[in-house]
Amino acid sequence: MEKQLKSGHLVFVLYPFQGHITPMLQLATILHSKGFSATIVHPELNSPDPSNHPEFSFISIPDKLTESEVSDGDIASLVLSLNKNCAAPFQQCMKKILHQKCSHDHTAGILYDTLMYCAQTVADDLKLPGISVRTSAAATLLLYPVFPHLDGKDSISENEMPELRSLQLQHMRALLLQNPTDAMTEVRAAMTNGTKSSSAIIVNTIHFLEQAALSKVKEYFPAPIFTIGPFHKLAPTICSSILMEDANCISWLNKQAPKSVIYVSFGSLASIDEQELIEMAWGLANSKQPFLCVIRPGFVRGSEWIESLPNGFQESLGERGCIVKWAPQKEVLAHCAVGGFWSHCGWNSTIESICEGVPMLCKPFFGDQVLNSNYICHVWRVGLELQNKLERGNIERAIKKLMVDMEGEQIRKKAMYLKEKADLCLREGGSSCCSLNELTKQISSFDY
Numbered sequence: 001m002e003k004q005l006k007s008g009h010l011v012f013v014l015y016p017f018q019g020h021i022t023p024m025l026q027l028a029t030i031l032h033s034k035g036f037s038a039t040i041v042h043p044e045l046n047s048p049d050p051s052n053h054p055e056f057s058f059i060s061i062p063d064k065l066t067e068s069e070v071s072d073g074d075i076a077s078l079v080l081s082l083n084k085n086c087a088a089p090f091q092q093c094m095k096k097i098l099h100q101k102c103s104h105d106h107t108a109g110i111l112y113d114t115l116m117y118c119a120q121t122v123a124d125d126l127k128l129p130g131i132s133v134r135t136s137a138a139a140t141l142l143l144y145p146v147f148p149h150l151d152g153k154d155s156i157s158e159n160e161m162p163e164l165r166s167l168q169l170q171h172m173r174a175l176l177l178q179n180p181t182d183a184m185t186e187v188r189a190a191m192t193n194g195t196k197s198s199s200a201i202i203v204n205t206i207h208f209l210e211q212a213a214l215s216k217v218k219e220y221f222p223a224p225i226f227t228i229g230p231f232h233k234l235a236p237t238i239c240s241s242i243l244m245e246d247a248n249c250i251s252w253l254n255k256q257a258p259k260s261v262i263y264v265s266f267g268s269l270a271s272i273d274e275q276e277l278i279e280m281a282w283g284l285a286n287s288k289q290p291f292l293c294v295i296r297p298g299f300v301r302g303s304e305w306i307e308s309l310p311n312g313f314q315e316s317l318g319e320r321g322c323i324v325k326w327a328p329q330k331e332v333l334a335h336c337a338v339g340g341f342w343s344h345c346g347w348n349s350t351i352e353s354i355c356e357g358v359p360m361l362c363k364p365f366f367g368d369q370v371l372n373s374n375y376i377c378h379v380w381r382v383g384l385e386l387q388n389k390l391e392r393g394n395i396e397r398a399i400k401k402l403m404v405d406m407e408g409e410q411i412r413k414k415a416m417y418l419k420e421k422a423d424l425c426l427r428e429g430g431s432s433c434c435s436l437n438e439l440t441k442q443i444s445s446f447d448y
Protein backbone atom coordinates (compact mmCIF):
# COMPACT_ATOMS: atom_id res chain seq x y z
CA MET A 1 0.00 0.00 0.00
CA GLU A 2 1.25 3.49 -0.88
CA LYS A 3 2.30 5.70 2.04
CA GLN A 4 0.81 9.17 2.60
CA LEU A 5 3.10 12.15 2.89
CA LYS A 6 1.48 13.47 6.03
CA SER A 7 1.45 10.91 8.77
CA GLY A 8 0.72 10.97 12.46
CA HIS A 9 0.31 8.82 15.49
CA LEU A 10 -2.88 6.92 16.24
CA VAL A 11 -4.02 5.32 19.48
CA PHE A 12 -6.18 2.19 19.22
CA VAL A 13 -8.29 1.07 22.18
CA LEU A 14 -9.17 -2.63 22.26
CA TYR A 15 -12.24 -4.38 23.64
CA PRO A 16 -10.61 -7.51 25.03
CA PHE A 17 -12.29 -10.42 23.21
CA GLN A 18 -11.11 -12.39 20.19
CA GLY A 19 -13.85 -11.23 17.80
CA HIS A 20 -12.92 -7.59 18.55
CA ILE A 21 -9.14 -7.78 19.11
CA THR A 22 -8.50 -9.27 15.66
CA PRO A 23 -10.31 -6.65 13.56
CA MET A 24 -8.84 -3.79 15.60
CA LEU A 25 -5.28 -5.06 15.12
CA GLN A 26 -6.07 -5.55 11.44
CA LEU A 27 -7.22 -1.92 11.23
CA ALA A 28 -4.05 -0.74 12.99
CA THR A 29 -2.02 -2.74 10.45
CA ILE A 30 -3.93 -1.19 7.54
CA LEU A 31 -3.44 2.39 8.80
CA HIS A 32 0.19 1.68 9.66
CA SER A 33 0.73 0.71 6.04
CA LYS A 34 -0.70 4.12 5.13
CA GLY A 35 2.06 5.85 7.12
CA PHE A 36 0.60 6.22 10.62
CA SER A 37 2.42 5.02 13.72
CA ALA A 38 0.29 3.18 16.26
CA THR A 39 -0.02 2.60 19.98
CA ILE A 40 -2.34 -0.18 21.09
CA VAL A 41 -3.98 0.43 24.47
CA HIS A 42 -5.66 -2.63 25.92
CA PRO A 43 -7.23 -3.80 29.18
CA GLU A 44 -5.26 -6.54 31.00
CA LEU A 45 -7.80 -9.22 30.09
CA ASN A 46 -6.74 -11.29 27.03
CA SER A 47 -3.69 -9.10 26.40
CA PRO A 48 -2.41 -9.39 22.83
CA ASP A 49 1.15 -10.63 22.32
CA PRO A 50 3.31 -7.60 21.38
CA SER A 51 5.97 -9.88 19.83
CA ASN A 52 3.51 -10.61 16.99
CA HIS A 53 3.37 -6.89 16.18
CA PRO A 54 6.82 -5.34 16.57
CA GLU A 55 5.69 -2.31 14.55
CA PHE A 56 3.30 -1.14 17.31
CA SER A 57 3.77 0.09 20.89
CA PHE A 58 1.53 -1.63 23.44
CA ILE A 59 0.22 -0.23 26.72
CA SER A 60 -1.77 -2.33 29.17
CA ILE A 61 -4.21 -0.54 31.48
CA PRO A 62 -5.69 -2.03 34.67
CA ASP A 63 -9.26 -3.27 34.14
CA LYS A 64 -10.00 -4.42 37.73
CA LEU A 65 -12.37 -7.10 36.40
CA THR A 66 -13.27 -9.92 38.77
CA GLU A 67 -13.23 -13.56 37.68
CA SER A 68 -17.01 -13.80 37.98
CA GLU A 69 -17.54 -10.67 35.87
CA VAL A 70 -15.50 -12.29 33.10
CA SER A 71 -17.05 -15.74 33.34
CA ASP A 72 -20.74 -15.26 34.18
CA GLY A 73 -21.80 -14.31 30.62
CA ASP A 74 -23.48 -10.97 31.45
CA ILE A 75 -21.91 -9.03 28.60
CA ALA A 76 -23.65 -5.72 29.32
CA SER A 77 -22.39 -5.64 32.92
CA LEU A 78 -18.91 -6.54 31.73
CA VAL A 79 -18.89 -3.70 29.19
CA LEU A 80 -20.09 -1.29 31.91
CA SER A 81 -17.36 -2.38 34.33
CA LEU A 82 -14.68 -2.17 31.67
CA ASN A 83 -15.65 1.37 30.76
CA LYS A 84 -15.99 2.49 34.37
CA ASN A 85 -12.70 0.90 35.43
CA CYS A 86 -10.65 1.85 32.38
CA ALA A 87 -11.73 5.50 31.97
CA ALA A 88 -9.31 7.05 34.51
CA PRO A 89 -6.27 4.85 33.66
CA PHE A 90 -6.87 5.52 29.97
CA GLN A 91 -7.00 9.27 30.56
CA GLN A 92 -3.66 9.10 32.43
CA CYS A 93 -2.18 6.93 29.75
CA MET A 94 -3.23 9.42 27.04
CA LYS A 95 -1.71 12.32 28.95
CA LYS A 96 1.58 10.44 29.09
CA ILE A 97 1.42 9.61 25.39
CA LEU A 98 0.70 13.24 24.48
CA HIS A 99 3.55 14.42 26.66
CA GLN A 100 6.03 11.98 25.09
CA LYS A 101 4.82 12.47 21.56
CA CYS A 102 4.77 16.25 21.46
CA SER A 103 8.26 16.46 20.01
CA HIS A 104 7.73 13.53 17.58
CA ASP A 105 4.59 12.41 15.74
CA HIS A 106 1.42 14.30 16.61
CA THR A 107 -1.38 12.17 17.94
CA ALA A 108 -3.98 12.43 15.19
CA GLY A 109 -6.80 10.55 16.88
CA ILE A 110 -8.07 7.84 19.19
CA LEU A 111 -9.68 4.88 17.43
CA TYR A 112 -11.74 2.89 19.88
CA ASP A 113 -13.92 -0.18 19.68
CA THR A 114 -17.50 1.13 19.91
CA LEU A 115 -17.89 -0.92 23.10
CA MET A 116 -15.01 1.04 24.74
CA TYR A 117 -17.01 4.26 24.60
CA CYS A 118 -15.14 5.74 27.61
CA ALA A 119 -12.38 6.54 25.09
CA GLN A 120 -14.66 9.07 23.37
CA THR A 121 -15.08 10.98 26.65
CA VAL A 122 -11.30 11.03 27.08
CA ALA A 123 -10.85 12.18 23.47
CA ASP A 124 -13.38 15.01 24.02
CA ASP A 125 -11.62 16.01 27.22
CA LEU A 126 -8.23 16.17 25.54
CA LYS A 127 -9.68 17.82 22.42
CA LEU A 128 -8.56 14.96 20.21
CA PRO A 129 -10.63 13.38 17.44
CA GLY A 130 -12.33 10.19 18.63
CA ILE A 131 -13.11 7.59 15.96
CA SER A 132 -15.63 4.89 16.76
CA VAL A 133 -14.79 1.52 15.20
CA ARG A 134 -17.72 -0.87 14.78
CA THR A 135 -16.29 -4.34 14.34
CA SER A 136 -19.79 -5.80 13.75
CA ALA A 137 -22.39 -5.09 11.07
CA ALA A 138 -23.35 -1.46 10.46
CA ALA A 139 -26.97 -2.49 11.15
CA THR A 140 -26.10 -3.08 14.82
CA LEU A 141 -25.63 0.69 15.13
CA LEU A 142 -29.38 1.02 14.52
CA LEU A 143 -30.50 -1.08 17.44
CA TYR A 144 -30.52 1.72 19.97
CA PRO A 145 -31.62 4.72 17.90
CA VAL A 146 -34.45 2.73 16.29
CA PHE A 147 -35.62 1.17 19.55
CA PRO A 148 -34.48 3.55 22.29
CA HIS A 149 -36.87 2.18 24.90
CA LEU A 150 -37.07 -1.44 23.79
CA ASP A 151 -40.84 -1.42 24.18
CA GLY A 152 -41.46 1.61 21.93
CA LYS A 153 -42.45 1.59 18.26
CA ASP A 154 -39.62 1.30 15.80
CA SER A 155 -39.08 4.08 13.34
CA ILE A 156 -38.60 1.98 10.23
CA SER A 157 -41.72 2.21 8.16
CA GLU A 158 -43.28 -0.97 6.86
CA ASN A 159 -43.44 0.53 3.38
CA GLU A 160 -39.82 1.45 2.91
CA MET A 161 -36.54 -0.38 3.19
CA PRO A 162 -37.50 -3.97 2.33
CA GLU A 163 -33.91 -4.97 3.01
CA LEU A 164 -34.17 -3.66 6.54
CA ARG A 165 -37.50 -5.40 7.03
CA SER A 166 -35.90 -8.68 6.03
CA LEU A 167 -33.33 -8.05 8.72
CA GLN A 168 -36.15 -8.34 11.24
CA LEU A 169 -34.87 -5.72 13.64
CA GLN A 170 -38.17 -6.27 15.49
CA HIS A 171 -37.02 -9.82 16.14
CA MET A 172 -33.79 -8.47 17.61
CA ARG A 173 -35.85 -6.19 19.85
CA ALA A 174 -37.92 -9.16 21.02
CA LEU A 175 -34.69 -10.96 21.95
CA LEU A 176 -33.41 -7.96 23.87
CA LEU A 177 -36.77 -7.75 25.63
CA GLN A 178 -36.46 -11.31 26.88
CA ASN A 179 -33.92 -10.14 29.39
CA PRO A 180 -33.87 -6.34 29.65
CA THR A 181 -31.45 -5.21 32.33
CA ASP A 182 -30.49 -1.73 33.49
CA ALA A 183 -26.92 -2.51 32.47
CA MET A 184 -28.06 -3.28 28.93
CA THR A 185 -30.03 -0.05 28.65
CA GLU A 186 -27.10 1.95 30.01
CA VAL A 187 -24.59 0.32 27.65
CA ARG A 188 -26.82 0.76 24.59
CA ALA A 189 -27.27 4.46 25.37
CA ALA A 190 -23.59 5.06 26.19
CA MET A 191 -22.38 3.29 23.04
CA THR A 192 -24.75 5.28 20.88
CA ASN A 193 -23.90 8.60 22.53
CA GLY A 194 -20.16 7.89 22.17
CA THR A 195 -20.55 7.16 18.48
CA LYS A 196 -22.78 10.23 18.02
CA SER A 197 -19.99 12.44 19.40
CA SER A 198 -17.25 10.81 17.36
CA SER A 199 -15.40 12.60 14.56
CA ALA A 200 -15.65 9.59 12.24
CA ILE A 201 -17.08 6.08 12.24
CA ILE A 202 -15.29 3.10 10.73
CA VAL A 203 -17.24 -0.10 10.07
CA ASN A 204 -15.74 -3.47 9.19
CA THR A 205 -18.25 -4.03 6.42
CA ILE A 206 -18.54 -3.81 2.64
CA HIS A 207 -20.81 -1.08 1.34
CA PHE A 208 -22.88 -3.25 -1.03
CA LEU A 209 -23.67 -5.74 1.74
CA GLU A 210 -25.36 -3.15 3.94
CA GLN A 211 -26.49 -0.35 1.67
CA ALA A 212 -29.91 0.11 3.28
CA ALA A 213 -28.64 -0.10 6.85
CA LEU A 214 -25.84 2.35 6.08
CA SER A 215 -28.17 4.97 4.67
CA LYS A 216 -30.36 4.61 7.77
CA VAL A 217 -27.28 4.84 10.04
CA LYS A 218 -26.38 8.15 8.36
CA GLU A 219 -29.74 9.58 9.48
CA TYR A 220 -28.86 8.99 13.12
CA PHE A 221 -25.12 9.64 13.29
CA PRO A 222 -23.61 12.94 12.10
CA ALA A 223 -19.99 11.76 11.63
CA PRO A 224 -18.73 10.54 8.25
CA ILE A 225 -18.85 6.75 7.92
CA PHE A 226 -16.06 4.73 6.33
CA THR A 227 -16.76 1.18 5.18
CA ILE A 228 -13.33 -0.26 4.55
CA GLY A 229 -14.08 -3.89 5.22
CA PRO A 230 -13.33 -6.63 5.26
CA PHE A 231 -10.25 -5.63 7.27
CA HIS A 232 -8.77 -9.12 7.07
CA LYS A 233 -8.37 -8.88 3.30
CA LEU A 234 -6.47 -5.59 3.58
CA ALA A 235 -4.27 -6.92 6.42
CA PRO A 236 -4.05 -10.62 5.62
CA THR A 237 -0.98 -11.67 7.58
CA ILE A 238 -1.58 -10.60 11.14
CA CYS A 239 -1.52 -13.18 13.91
CA SER A 240 -3.93 -12.44 16.76
CA SER A 241 -5.38 -15.78 17.92
CA ILE A 242 -5.61 -16.12 21.69
CA LEU A 243 -5.68 -19.94 21.31
CA MET A 244 -3.00 -21.89 19.42
CA GLU A 245 -4.05 -22.67 15.83
CA ASP A 246 -3.81 -26.34 14.87
CA ALA A 247 -2.28 -26.33 11.38
CA ASN A 248 -2.62 -30.14 11.01
CA CYS A 249 -6.16 -29.66 9.78
CA ILE A 250 -4.78 -28.08 6.60
CA SER A 251 -2.89 -31.33 5.79
CA TRP A 252 -6.19 -33.15 6.43
CA LEU A 253 -8.06 -30.73 4.11
CA ASN A 254 -5.43 -31.31 1.40
CA LYS A 255 -6.63 -34.93 1.19
CA GLN A 256 -10.33 -34.09 0.71
CA ALA A 257 -12.26 -33.62 -2.54
CA PRO A 258 -13.06 -30.07 -3.73
CA LYS A 259 -16.02 -28.43 -1.96
CA SER A 260 -16.78 -31.63 -0.02
CA VAL A 261 -15.98 -30.53 3.55
CA ILE A 262 -18.34 -28.87 5.99
CA TYR A 263 -16.33 -26.66 8.35
CA VAL A 264 -17.89 -26.19 11.80
CA SER A 265 -16.96 -23.45 14.24
CA PHE A 266 -18.92 -21.40 16.74
CA GLY A 267 -16.37 -18.67 17.48
CA SER A 268 -14.74 -17.77 20.75
CA LEU A 269 -17.66 -17.31 23.17
CA ALA A 270 -20.66 -19.59 22.47
CA SER A 271 -21.15 -22.84 24.41
CA ILE A 272 -23.35 -25.96 24.26
CA ASP A 273 -24.15 -28.82 26.64
CA GLU A 274 -22.91 -32.42 26.42
CA GLN A 275 -26.11 -33.78 24.85
CA GLU A 276 -25.94 -31.11 22.14
CA LEU A 277 -22.37 -32.15 21.34
CA ILE A 278 -23.52 -35.73 20.88
CA GLU A 279 -26.33 -34.62 18.54
CA MET A 280 -23.88 -32.46 16.58
CA ALA A 281 -21.44 -35.33 16.24
CA TRP A 282 -24.09 -37.80 14.97
CA GLY A 283 -25.62 -35.20 12.66
CA LEU A 284 -22.20 -34.60 11.09
CA ALA A 285 -21.39 -38.30 10.88
CA ASN A 286 -24.78 -39.19 9.34
CA SER A 287 -24.56 -36.41 6.72
CA LYS A 288 -21.80 -38.48 5.08
CA GLN A 289 -19.89 -35.28 4.25
CA PRO A 290 -16.30 -35.02 5.49
CA PHE A 291 -16.16 -32.47 8.32
CA LEU A 292 -13.64 -30.28 10.09
CA CYS A 293 -15.00 -29.30 13.48
CA VAL A 294 -13.57 -26.82 15.98
CA ILE A 295 -14.34 -27.73 19.59
CA ARG A 296 -12.75 -25.05 21.74
CA PRO A 297 -11.78 -26.06 25.29
CA GLY A 298 -14.73 -24.74 27.33
CA PHE A 299 -17.18 -24.94 24.40
CA VAL A 300 -18.96 -27.93 25.94
CA ARG A 301 -20.28 -26.91 29.35
CA GLY A 302 -19.16 -29.31 32.07
CA SER A 303 -16.49 -30.93 29.85
CA GLU A 304 -12.82 -30.29 29.32
CA TRP A 305 -13.06 -31.08 25.62
CA ILE A 306 -14.81 -33.96 23.74
CA GLU A 307 -14.78 -36.66 26.42
CA SER A 308 -18.60 -36.84 26.32
CA LEU A 309 -18.55 -38.28 22.77
CA PRO A 310 -19.30 -42.03 22.74
CA ASN A 311 -16.23 -44.29 23.02
CA GLY A 312 -14.81 -45.06 19.61
CA PHE A 313 -16.80 -42.32 17.85
CA GLN A 314 -13.78 -40.61 16.32
CA GLU A 315 -12.16 -43.91 15.33
CA SER A 316 -15.37 -45.04 13.63
CA LEU A 317 -15.17 -42.03 11.30
CA GLY A 318 -11.68 -42.86 10.08
CA GLU A 319 -10.38 -40.07 7.84
CA ARG A 320 -13.84 -38.53 7.36
CA GLY A 321 -13.81 -36.30 10.43
CA CYS A 322 -11.20 -33.98 11.87
CA ILE A 323 -11.73 -32.31 15.27
CA VAL A 324 -9.40 -29.55 16.48
CA LYS A 325 -9.35 -27.10 19.39
CA TRP A 326 -8.76 -24.02 17.21
CA ALA A 327 -8.21 -23.76 13.46
CA PRO A 328 -6.51 -21.23 11.17
CA GLN A 329 -10.04 -20.26 10.11
CA LYS A 330 -9.29 -17.82 7.29
CA GLU A 331 -7.00 -20.39 5.65
CA VAL A 332 -9.61 -23.09 6.17
CA LEU A 333 -12.38 -21.05 4.54
CA ALA A 334 -10.12 -20.23 1.60
CA HIS A 335 -9.26 -23.94 1.06
CA CYS A 336 -10.73 -25.48 -2.08
CA ALA A 337 -11.93 -28.57 -0.15
CA VAL A 338 -14.35 -26.50 1.97
CA GLY A 339 -17.89 -26.34 0.56
CA GLY A 340 -19.92 -25.19 3.55
CA PHE A 341 -19.58 -23.45 6.92
CA TRP A 342 -21.79 -24.33 9.87
CA SER A 343 -21.39 -21.16 11.90
CA HIS A 344 -22.65 -19.26 14.94
CA CYS A 345 -22.70 -16.19 12.63
CA GLY A 346 -20.26 -13.99 14.53
CA TRP A 347 -19.56 -11.00 12.29
CA ASN A 348 -15.93 -11.91 11.58
CA SER A 349 -16.86 -15.45 10.59
CA THR A 350 -19.69 -14.09 8.46
CA ILE A 351 -17.56 -11.76 6.36
CA GLU A 352 -14.66 -14.23 6.19
CA SER A 353 -17.07 -16.77 4.70
CA ILE A 354 -18.61 -14.26 2.27
CA CYS A 355 -15.15 -13.35 0.97
CA GLU A 356 -14.39 -16.99 0.16
CA GLY A 357 -17.78 -17.78 -1.39
CA VAL A 358 -18.61 -20.42 1.23
CA PRO A 359 -22.37 -20.90 1.88
CA MET A 360 -23.40 -21.03 5.52
CA LEU A 361 -25.55 -23.10 7.81
CA CYS A 362 -26.59 -20.69 10.54
CA LYS A 363 -26.94 -21.45 14.22
CA PRO A 364 -26.86 -18.07 15.98
CA PHE A 365 -26.47 -18.15 19.76
CA PHE A 366 -26.86 -14.59 21.05
CA GLY A 367 -26.63 -10.85 20.35
CA ASP A 368 -25.67 -9.69 16.86
CA GLN A 369 -25.40 -13.31 15.67
CA VAL A 370 -29.20 -13.34 15.22
CA LEU A 371 -29.07 -10.24 13.04
CA ASN A 372 -26.14 -11.64 11.03
CA SER A 373 -28.06 -14.86 10.47
CA ASN A 374 -31.00 -12.81 9.13
CA TYR A 375 -28.64 -11.05 6.76
CA ILE A 376 -27.17 -14.38 5.57
CA CYS A 377 -30.47 -16.23 5.12
CA HIS A 378 -33.03 -13.55 4.26
CA VAL A 379 -31.17 -10.59 2.76
CA TRP A 380 -28.10 -11.96 0.96
CA ARG A 381 -29.50 -15.52 0.66
CA VAL A 382 -26.14 -17.25 0.99
CA GLY A 383 -27.13 -19.59 3.78
CA LEU A 384 -29.92 -21.38 5.55
CA GLU A 385 -31.01 -21.49 9.11
CA LEU A 386 -30.69 -24.58 11.23
CA GLN A 387 -34.25 -24.55 12.52
CA ASN A 388 -35.22 -25.79 15.97
CA LYS A 389 -32.88 -27.37 18.46
CA LEU A 390 -29.61 -29.18 17.85
CA GLU A 391 -30.91 -32.60 16.85
CA ARG A 392 -29.06 -35.12 14.66
CA GLY A 393 -31.80 -35.53 12.01
CA ASN A 394 -32.18 -31.75 11.55
CA ILE A 395 -28.45 -31.34 11.27
CA GLU A 396 -28.02 -34.15 8.75
CA ARG A 397 -30.81 -32.80 6.51
CA ALA A 398 -29.58 -29.21 6.69
CA ILE A 399 -25.99 -30.15 5.77
CA LYS A 400 -27.18 -32.18 2.77
CA LYS A 401 -29.43 -29.34 1.64
CA LEU A 402 -26.62 -26.79 1.94
CA MET A 403 -23.92 -28.82 0.24
CA VAL A 404 -25.43 -31.43 -2.08
CA ASP A 405 -29.17 -31.22 -2.77
CA MET A 406 -30.59 -29.25 -5.71
CA GLU A 407 -32.54 -27.20 -3.15
CA GLY A 408 -29.29 -25.56 -2.05
CA GLU A 409 -28.03 -24.81 -5.56
CA GLN A 410 -29.19 -21.16 -5.59
CA ILE A 411 -27.56 -20.53 -2.22
CA ARG A 412 -24.25 -22.00 -3.40
CA LYS A 413 -24.34 -19.91 -6.60
CA LYS A 414 -25.21 -16.73 -4.72
CA ALA A 415 -22.31 -17.30 -2.32
CA MET A 416 -19.87 -17.42 -5.26
CA TYR A 417 -21.46 -14.31 -6.73
CA LEU A 418 -20.99 -12.35 -3.48
CA LYS A 419 -17.35 -13.46 -3.31
CA GLU A 420 -16.77 -11.94 -6.76
CA LYS A 421 -18.50 -8.71 -5.74
CA ALA A 422 -16.43 -8.53 -2.54
CA ASP A 423 -13.21 -9.04 -4.56
CA LEU A 424 -14.12 -6.07 -6.76
CA CYS A 425 -14.64 -3.81 -3.74
CA LEU A 426 -11.10 -4.45 -2.58
CA ARG A 427 -9.51 -3.55 -5.92
CA GLU A 428 -8.29 -0.10 -6.94
CA GLY A 429 -11.44 1.97 -7.47
CA GLY A 430 -13.61 -0.46 -5.47
CA SER A 431 -15.77 0.86 -2.61
CA SER A 432 -13.58 -0.36 0.28
CA CYS A 433 -10.39 0.80 -1.37
CA CYS A 434 -11.85 4.28 -2.06
CA SER A 435 -13.28 4.52 1.45
CA LEU A 436 -9.85 3.72 2.91
CA ASN A 437 -8.27 6.50 0.87
CA GLU A 438 -10.98 8.89 2.09
CA LEU A 439 -10.39 7.80 5.66
CA THR A 440 -6.64 8.44 5.53
CA LYS A 441 -7.33 11.89 4.04
CA GLN A 442 -9.88 12.59 6.75
CA ILE A 443 -7.53 11.58 9.58
CA SER A 444 -4.71 13.60 8.08
CA SER A 445 -6.99 16.63 7.82
CA PHE A 446 -8.01 16.64 11.49
CA ASP A 447 -6.85 19.89 13.01
CA TYR A 448 -4.68 18.65 15.84
Ligand code: UDX
Pocket residue numbers: 017018019020022136241265266267268269270294325326327328329330345346347348349350352366367368369
Ligand atom coordinates in the same frame (compact mmCIF):
# COMPACT_ATOMS: atom_id res chain seq x y z
C1 UDX B 1 -17.82 -12.12 19.19
C2 UDX B 1 -19.34 -12.29 19.15
O1 UDX B 1 -19.70 -13.57 19.59
C3 UDX B 1 -19.86 -12.04 17.76
O2 UDX B 1 -21.25 -12.19 17.75
C4 UDX B 1 -19.50 -10.64 17.34
O3 UDX B 1 -19.98 -10.41 16.03
C5 UDX B 1 -18.01 -10.46 17.42
O4 UDX B 1 -17.54 -10.78 18.72
P1 UDX B 1 -16.84 -14.50 18.18
O5 UDX B 1 -17.88 -15.28 18.84
O6 UDX B 1 -15.48 -14.83 18.55
O7 UDX B 1 -17.08 -12.91 18.30
O8 UDX B 1 -17.06 -14.75 16.59
P2 UDX B 1 -16.48 -14.08 15.29
O9 UDX B 1 -16.89 -12.66 15.16
O10 UDX B 1 -16.85 -14.97 14.20
O11 UDX B 1 -14.90 -14.07 15.48
C6 UDX B 1 -14.15 -15.23 15.66
C7 UDX B 1 -12.78 -15.02 15.06
O12 UDX B 1 -11.97 -16.11 15.48
C8 UDX B 1 -12.78 -15.04 13.53
O13 UDX B 1 -11.91 -14.04 13.04
C9 UDX B 1 -12.27 -16.42 13.17
O14 UDX B 1 -11.51 -16.44 11.97
C10 UDX B 1 -11.39 -16.74 14.36
N1 UDX B 1 -11.34 -18.21 14.58
C11 UDX B 1 -12.45 -18.88 15.01
C12 UDX B 1 -10.16 -18.86 14.32
O15 UDX B 1 -9.17 -18.25 13.90
N2 UDX B 1 -10.13 -20.19 14.56
C13 UDX B 1 -11.18 -20.91 15.00
O16 UDX B 1 -11.03 -22.11 15.20
C14 UDX B 1 -12.38 -20.24 15.25
